[in-house]
Amino acid sequence: MTALSERSAAASRRESTRSSTGRTAVVRRRVLAFVGLTKPRIIELLLVTTVPAMMLADRGWPSLSLLLFTLLGGTLAAGAANVFNCYFDRDIDKLMQRTQKRPLVTGEVTPRAALIFGIVLTVTSIALLLATTTVLAAALAAGAIFYYAVLYTMVFKRHTRRSTEWGGVPGAAPVLIGWAAVTGSLDWPAVVVFGIVFAWQMPHFWALALRFKDDYARADVPMLPVVTSELSVGRQSVAWAYVTVAVSLLLWPVATDYGIGLGYTVPAVLLGAWFVLESHRLLGRIKRGGDIKSMSLFHVSISYLSLLMVAIIVDAIV
Incomplete structure (x- = not known):
């Protein structure tokens, strides 16, 4: 082979490598765009509430296969709901800075492709839960998708x-789905944990909405911080924080037969005090004026719920 031929072959190999790398990058971006439609960070938080509900219902560890199939089905169901949310909200998402980089706004995914993706996830999630868990768990997942998306x-x-408040229902649905996956029915402990997650969502989300209220106003979305004063939002956040803690303390009397006792209740009191205190701090900053730092309550709320769910798990199995 001549030197010229060798150089030509080397150049061809480099071009082939670049072409292959480029195709891989395109596929990777495409996959990440579809995954982005499912809002994985929100799904993570939802699944945090599924596991303790299942362990409480089983009075210990459910079978590994049931746990994995329930989590997978729940993930697909939540992803489907979020895809439909992105599909229907694409007109207002382009008006808000927080959502302007979502795949349907940037054009990385077409509306038709997103709609088909959402339908596929819905059918797959319901079929999976129906085949591997219970009819009630599958029905609750289907209802949660419809409720949130429509x-x-x-x-x-x-x-x-x-x-x-209305959106808090599907947000707390993973608790009921997890319980139903184990038992095929519902019981008062499941209702109480559902109530915890439902009430928790108000101070949690309003803290975020305070941070991005200008975005919601620009898109003409009547979120509470847009249509009322910060002081009113702060007071309502405090009230719902108290409700969250009060409901959390109901779990002991209604779930003693499921292993809940002081191992849960003591952490619930301490974590609840922290959550309520942070909500009061937000209200205090609002009253004083200036930077209200609402995201501080947002982050504390996530830690509060996560640690409370851990307390349920520990008390249920120990």
């Missing part, structure tokens, strides 16, 4: 200041 996204979010 009722919350298309109706409540755009037409009422109380959208967060």
Whole structure:
């Protein structure tokens, strides 16, 4: 082979490598765009509430296969709901700085592709839960998808200041799905844990909405911080923080037969005091004026719920 031929072959190999690398990068971006539609960070938080509900229902560790299939089905169901949310909200997402980089806004995914993706995830999640868990768990997942994608996204979010309260129902649904996956029914401990997660969402989300209230105002979305004063939002956040803690303390009397006792209740009191204190701090900053630092409550709320769920798990198995 001549030197010229060798150089030509080397150049061809380099071009082939660059072409292959480019195709891989395109596929990777495409996959990440579809994954982004499912809002993985929100799903993580939802799954945090599924596991303790399952362990409480089973009075210990459920079978590994049931746990994995329930989590997988729940992940796909939550992902489907979030995909539909992105699909229906694409008109207002482009108006808000917080959501302007979502795949449907940037054009990385077409509306048609997103809709098909959401339908595929819905069918797959319900079929998986139906085949591996219980009819009730699958039905609850289907109901949660419809509620969040249609009722919350298309109706409540755009037409009422109380959208967060209405949206709290599908947000707490993983608790019921996890319980139903184990038992095929529902019981009072499941209702109480559902109530904890439901009430918790108000101070949690309003803290975020305070941070991005200008975005919601720009998109004409009547979130509570847009349509009322910061002082009112702060007071309501404090009230819901107290409700969250009060409901959390109900778990001991209704779940003693499921292993809940002081091992849960003591952490619940301490964590609840921290959560309530942080909500009061937000209200205090609002009253004083200046930077209210609402995201501080947002981050504390995530830690609060995560640690409370850990307390349920520990007390249920120990």
